[in-house]
Amino acid sequence: xxxxxxxxxxxxxxxxxxxxxxxxxxxxxxxxxxxxxxxxxxxxxxxxxxxxxxxxxxxxxxxxxxxxxxxxxxxxxxxxxxxxxxxxxxxxxxxxxxxxxxxxxxxxxxxxxxxxxxxxxxxxxxxxxxxxxxxxxxxxxxxxxxxxxxxxxxxxxxxxxxxxxxxxxxxxxxxxxxxxxxxxxxxxxxxxxxxxxxxxxxxxxxxxxxxxxxxxxxxxxxxxxxxxxxxxxxxxxxxxxxxxxxxxxxxxxxxxxxxxxxxxxxxxxxx
Numbered sequence: 001x002x003x004x005x006x007x008x009x010x011x012x013x014x015x016x017x018x019x020x021x022x023x024x025x026x027x028x029x030x031x032x033x034x035x036x037x038x039x040x041x042x043x044x045x046x047x048x049x050x051x052x053x054x055x056x057x058x059x060x061x062x063x064x065x066x067x068x069x070x071x072x073x074x075x076x077x078x079x080x081x082x083x084x085x086x087x088x089x090x091x092x093x094x095x096x097x098x099x100x101x102x103x104x105x106x107x108x109x110x111x112x113x114x115x116x117x118x119x120x121x122x123x124x125x126x127x128x129x130x131x132x133x134x135x136x137x138x139x140x141x142x143x144x145x146x147x148x149x150x151x152x153x154x155x156x157x158x159x160x161x162x163x164x165x166x167x168x169x170x171x172x173x174x175x176x177x178x179x180x181x182x183x184x185x186x187x188x189x190x191x192x193x194x195x196x197x198x199x200x201x202x203x204x205x206x207x208x209x210x211x212x213x214x215x216x217x218x219x220x221x222x223x224x225x226x227x228x229x230x231x232x233x234x235x236x237x238x239x240x241x242x243x244x245x246x247x248x249x250x251x252x253x254x255x256x257x258x259x260x261x262x263x264x265x266x267x268x269x270x271x
Contacts, residue, residue: 020233021174025161027138028235031069034137038074041144048123049080049135051100052113056131057089059239064098066135074137076144081120083113110188111207111214118202121195128191128203128212132239134163142234143192154227155219156192157183159235162243169240174232183230186216189238193219 038044049067053060064080071078082095083103092102103120105113114128125147129135143156159177162169191212201219203211220228 017175017178018171020178021171024159024174024233024235025165025170027233028136028161028237031137034141035070035074038070038076038137038141038144041141044076044144045124045147046122047076047078047140048121048126049078050114050117050121050126050128051080051082051095051131052110052117053082053084053087053091053095053131054108055087055089055091057087057091057094059132059241060091060094061098063129063131063133063135064095064100066133068099070135070137070140074140076140079122081117083117083120085109085113107205109205109208111203111209111211112205114188114203114211114215115205118198124195126193126195126198128188128215129236130188130238132241133189134237136234136236138234139190139236142231146229146231147192147194150229152226153229154194154197154223155186155216156229156231157186157216158190158230159232160187160189160238161235162240163237164240166240169243177232177235181230181232183225183228184216184220186212186219188212190236191215197223 051060051063060082067078067080070076080095080100081103082092082100083105084092084095085105085108092104095102101120103116105116118126118128125143127140127143139158142158146153146156160173162173188211197219200222201215204214207214216228
């Protein structure tokens with residue numbers, strides 16, 4: 001094949017990817033459409049959102065507002081458990097004031113906070129998410145649909161869209177989600193699983209970071225690939241704060257596990 005044809009194919013693939021990226025953003029931004037779909041579902045499962053925090057007063061209100069939207073306007077029975085480890089900025093008070101149940105722990109590390117949060121969860125479905133996420137009705141609707149239609153599926157995860165909406169970072173996020181990420185590469189912004197999973201797999205309380213990837217790998221080993229559902233088109237919105245802090249190249253290398261994170265605690269990564 002000539003080099004001219006190769007360039008044409010590459011340009012075509014890039015154009016298609018760009019169009020699909022914008023379609024993904026538009027699809028997941030349509031809160032009213034997906035909320036209507038949720039309202040129409042009968043006998044919805046009770047969902048527990050588990051959120052580890054430390055000094056998240058800047059971002060947490062966005063997440064809790066989006067969850068409250070899903071709960072109140074989309075008629076989804078939920079609880080939100082915020083597990084806070086030694087915040088000094090009033091994060092626990094903000095969480096309580098916005099309706100979350102707060103569990104305060106004195107041990108650092110997102111792994112321990114995630115572990116404690118899931119132990120306190122009462123939902124049929126548990127969704128572990130990060131404080132800087134905007135939860136989407138599309139994500140919740142997809143998880144309910146998947147678990148209702150297949151008893152074989154035990155863990156579900158989806159794609160991510162960065163906010164503020166930036167072309168470069170979101171093109172990279174789209175390409176990563178669609179062409180690089182494996183189904184068991186579970187990421188902290190959205191890991192949904194049936195409560196029964198906790199009988200064999202929970203978050204590792206000894207990991208200060210990357211407990212999200214560890215959870216997916218262990219679930220894959222215990223339950224097999226067929227138990228894990230992954231849909232890269234459905235997505236939640238995630239702050240690009242870590243990209244700004246680390247720089248795009250270092251962030252990508254870390255996400256691909258080419259380099260190891262140099263920070264020793266979750267809070268150092270985001271403050």
